[in-house]
Amino acid sequence: MSIFAQDFSEQPRAVKELLTFAEEIKRKAAFLQPRNVLLLGMGASYYAGLYATVYANTTGMNCRCEELSEVIWYWSENSFDLYDTLVLVSQSGETAELKKLVEKYPKIRKKSILVTNNPNSSVAKVLGEDRVFVIHAGQERAMGSTKTFVNCIVTLLLIFSQWAGRSLNLGGLDDHLENALAVNIHDYVESVAANGQLVLVGRGFSVPILRMAQLTLAEVARFNCSWYSGGGFRHGAMELMAGGVISTLVHVEGKTSQIMARFIQELSRFDGLWLISNVETSVPRCVRLREGLSEELAPIPAIVVFQRLADELARRRGYPSGVGMIATKVTSEE
Known part of the structure; x- marks a missing residue:
């Protein structure tokens, strides 16, 4: 390990x-x-x-x-x-x-x-x-x-x-993180590794998770990807799907869940579509997370999937996973 x-x-x-x-x-x-x-x-x-x-x-x-x-x-x-x-x-x-x-x-x-x-x-x-x-x-x-x-x-x-002055129930988040550590991501890793291109898409609380995923893939696996908000992806960048990239949409319960569901249905004809989701879906290419977290917490377990992806890609690409080759853990220079 x-x-x-x-x-x-x-x-x-x-x-x-x-x-x-x-x-x-x-x-x-x-x-x-x-x-x-x-x-x-x-x-x-x-x-x-x-x-x-x-x-x-x-x-x-x-x-x-x-x-x-x-x-x-x-x-x-x-x-x-x-x-x-x-x-x-x-x-x-x-x-x-x-x-x-x-x-x-x-x-x-x-x-x-x-x-x-x-x-x-x-x-x-x-x-x-x-x-x-x-x-x-x-x-x-x-x-x-x-x-x-x-x-x-x-x-x-x-x-x-x-x-x-709001109540926010954080209980159960640790269990959902455990589940994300155990869920099967073999086919997802195979798709990304074979394609070599990755686009990440989400809305609301998912967007900062995608930005962190981009950084994680860069510094751990030396793998470059891009991210878009759901709305931003529709405004032109979705043409990347026609170019054959792997597009991963984070689809979790919340205010924009129905909008994302319609968008996913629209994109489902493309072989490069993958979901990370805690919502029931007919899309076969899906990393299925447990349901039950509030919208404020639901995207957090998705970062575990991206961490596992980065770790596996690093191994396949011959890089020491988690070992800095240029950067340092604590940045002492601007």
Whole structure:
């Protein structure tokens, strides 16, 4: 088993461990009552922030998520005045961009919180214990965030549900992750490996999962793919299906489930169509996940399928799965 596979196989346990701290996280979050929130992160942390942003905006909160490196160089200091709370997401708490932000704009520290796997990081010490939310993901060995990505999402959902005054049942997510580890993906892997081209499509909460999947396939398997929102794919990019690519649509229960079902029926004549779904379907090429999660959680187990795909493609392509050849786990240079 690769070190990457070891990491992603521990995700159910990591989520279960995190949820033992759920009440503590919500109590700490309750001391803030933000209405205008800016999330900042890089890589997997940025995509976890995007996931939380979808949730926050559905509750009526004004929430925006940006890639930290772009903010440092292309925002003015006054831009931060539009937000009463900044949520900084970094599994290490030591990334170059994060440290630079806190040093460059000291006035934001009093309205910032840090979501991290490292409560002893230099940025955590600057902000203080009351403003640090630990994701309790345990040690992550490999390149390619797994436990830290999922636990960042869950921690952010706990924080934002508290701020929104909404109940969000996170129970059972660990079981659904276990199921995604066991579901048969052999034929899906064979199709992607044989084709060599992959397009990922989804809506709502699925979109940040697809963006993370793209990163995972790149850094673990050195495999390039593209992603589209469901609506964006229809606006022209669906022509790729006629070109013979493998298109994977994430279809889960939720507001746009019926729209996706009609779209899938329309595309079902193409041999390259694959689904990752917790919805009953007549499409034969489907990785079937368990039903039962709310829309806010339903796409999360899909990342496990993409992690397993990346691990298998890395092996077939002769790359060490989860071992960085150029990049590093903690980015110390911009």
